[in-house]
Amino acid sequence: GQNIDQPTEMTATEGAIVQINCTYQTSGFNGLFWYQQHAGEAPTFLSYNVLDGLEEKGRFSSFLSRSKGYSYLLLKELQMKDSASYLCAFMDSNYQLIWGAGTKLIIKP
Amino acid sequence: GAVVSQHPSWVICKSGTSVKIECRSLDFQATTMFWYRQFPKQSLMLMATSNEGSKATYEQGVEKDKFLINHASLTLSTLTVTSAHPEDSSFYICSAPVGGPLAGGPSETQYFGPGTRLLVL
Numbered sequence: 667g668q669n670i671d672q673p674t675e676m677t678a679t680e681g682a683i684v685q686i687n688c689t690y691q692t693s694g695f696n697g698l699f700w701y702q703q704h705a706g707e708a709p710t711f712l713s714y715n716v717l718d719g720l721e722e723k724g725r726f727s728s729f730l731s732r733s734k735g736y737s738y739l740l741l742k743e744l745q746m747k748d749s750a751s752y753l754c755a756f757m758d759s760n761y762q763l764i765w766g767a768g769t770k771l772i773i774k775p
Numbered sequence: 776g777a778v779v780s781q782h783p784s785w786v787i788c789k790s791g792t793s794v795k796i797e798c799r800s801l802d803f804q805a806t807t808m809f810w811y812r813q814f815p816k817q818s819l820m821l822m823a824t825s826n827e828g829s830k831a832t833y834e835q836g837v838e839k840d841k842f843l844i845n846h847a848s849l850t851l852s853t854l855t856v857t858s859a860h861p862e863d864s865s866f867y868i869c870s871a872p873v874g875g876p877l878a879g880g881p882s883e884t885q886y887f888g889p890g891t892r893l894l895v896l
Binding site for chain 2: 699701706707708709710711714753762763765766767768
């Protein structure tokens with residue numbers, strides 16, 4: 667079967683670093699996505715990993731280990747505007763996106 | 776990045792009426808578009824895949840006759856909620872893939888429209 671899991675909620679301090687984990691199980695895999703969704707808005711694309719390793723993009727980095735079915739999103743130098751839900755999703759063998767429930771990130775001053 | 780628009784952004788309607796939501800890819804062509812629904816504090820739920828020039832593919836549990844999808848051109852897909860009821864009140868979001876296998880490229884990104892908030896009274 668297929669499933670994907672990420673923590674429901676995390677809290678971090680402004681200026682700090684936070685890592686949001688995502689684990690998944692699937693027989694067919696065509697990449698893993700991270701999206702940011704502010705309350706009341708549609709998701710916006712953050713990153714795509716299809717090969718193992720770390721992809722860095724400014725303050726945000728995403729890591730993938732296909733053998734472990736594991737990914738994380740790393741946010742550095744946290745800002746208040748980073749308060750949002752972070753959604754991970756993998757693309758299965760039918761090119762369908764399977765979504766996690768999202769991690770609500772709360773940033774405190 | 777690619778731009779996807781949705782119209783309207785807000786709809787309030789009476790129970791029993793039909794509501795049409797448009798999803799447009801503004802600067803690229805999309806043979807496939809996806810329609811999602813999201814209830815408060817819940818994850819995105821894929822409702823259907825809209826295919827240009829052919830019938831939409833609906834996810835299990837989604838009523839085809841209630842949620843009519845038309846993908847008449849390479850830049851426009853419409854979702855019509857027929858005979859809407861209060862339980863249909865939700866945030867409806869469309870997305871279109873750019874790049875990747877569905878568009879002949881090596882990697883794919885889903886670009887989302889801004890969403891349509893539907894409230895059925």
